[in-house]
Amino acid sequence: MDGTGRGLIVAEAQDRVRMVDVGGKPDTEREATAKGWVRMQPATLELLREGKLPKGDVLATAQVASIMAAKKTSQLLPLCHPLLLTDVKVDFCLDQPGGDKVEIEATVKCTGKTGVEMEALTAVAVGALTIYDMCKGVDKRMEIDGVRLTSKSGGKSGTVSFE
Numbered sequence: 001m002d003g004t005g006r007g008l009i010v011a012e013a014q015d016r017v018r019m020v021d022v023g024g025k026p027d028t029e030r031e032a033t034a035k036g037w038v039r040m041q042p043a044t045l046e047l048l049r050e051g052k053l054p055k056g057d058v059l060a061t062a063q064v065a066s067i068m069a070a071k072k073t074s075q076l077l078p079l080c081h082p083l084l085l086t087d088v089k090v091d092f093c094l095d096q097p098g099g100d101k102v103e104i105e106a107t108v109k110c111t112g113k114t115g116v117e118m119e120a121l122t123a124v125a126v127g128a129l130t131i132y133d134m135c136k137g138v139d140k141r142m143e144i145d146g147v148r149l150t151s152k153s154g155g156k157s158g159t160v161s162f163e
Contacts, residue, residue: 017078017079018079019081022081022113023113025113025114025155027111027112027113028112028113029154030110030111030116030153030154030155031107031108031109031152031153031154032115032116032120032121032152032153033105033107033108033120033150033151033152034105034106034117034120034123034124034148034150035104035105035106035147035150036104036124036127036128036144036146036147037102037103037104037145038101038104038128038131038135038142038144039143040101040102040142041100041139041141042097042100043139044135044142045095045099045102046097048094048102048131048135049094049097053137053138054137054138055134055137058131058134059092062090062127062128062131062134063127065127065129065130066088066104066106067088067090067123068126069122069123069125069126070085070088070106070119070122070123071088071119072122073118073119076122077118081112081113083112083114084112085116086110086111087109088106088107088108088109088119089106089107090104090123091105092104092105102131104124104131105124105150106127107120108120108123114155115152117152120149121148125147128147129144149162150162
């Protein structure tokens with residue numbers, strides 16, 4: 001704040017923010033995979049595994065939330081192009097009994113002019129948030145971590161793996 005209660009203007013935003021014009025790019029098959037995880041108490045993971053959490057089927061709910069999030073990415077990220085997704089696959093891997101982690105992996109596909117990296121990342125992030133929300137009544141110490149792009153293909157860059 002500048003003492004007047006108005007705040008400081010750091011940068012003029014006019015003409016600095018814009019959606020990239022992809023109109024001249026050819027359509028190509030695009031795919032991106034992202035991963036992340038939720039850490040929780042081992043007892044919470046066992047309740048999840050056994051389907052005994054008060055809010056119901058955590059993984060089914062997180063899967064639907066992840067798919068919905070991928071489809072809504074352009075409404076959440078202001079400069080992200082709306083895309084016609086052709087496939088969204090979300091998988092969960094639970095640690096062995098006594099472990100403390102649920103790993104989330106989302107793979108998103110489309111045929112288009114721009115990549116689907118943000119859609120895959122959004123799917124993982126919202127899936128993790130959904131797991132957190134559905135387990136928070138029994139575990140106050142969960143952590144969401146490791147949300148990252150693991151691979152992408154299509155477009156000018158070709159296939160790139162980050163793991």
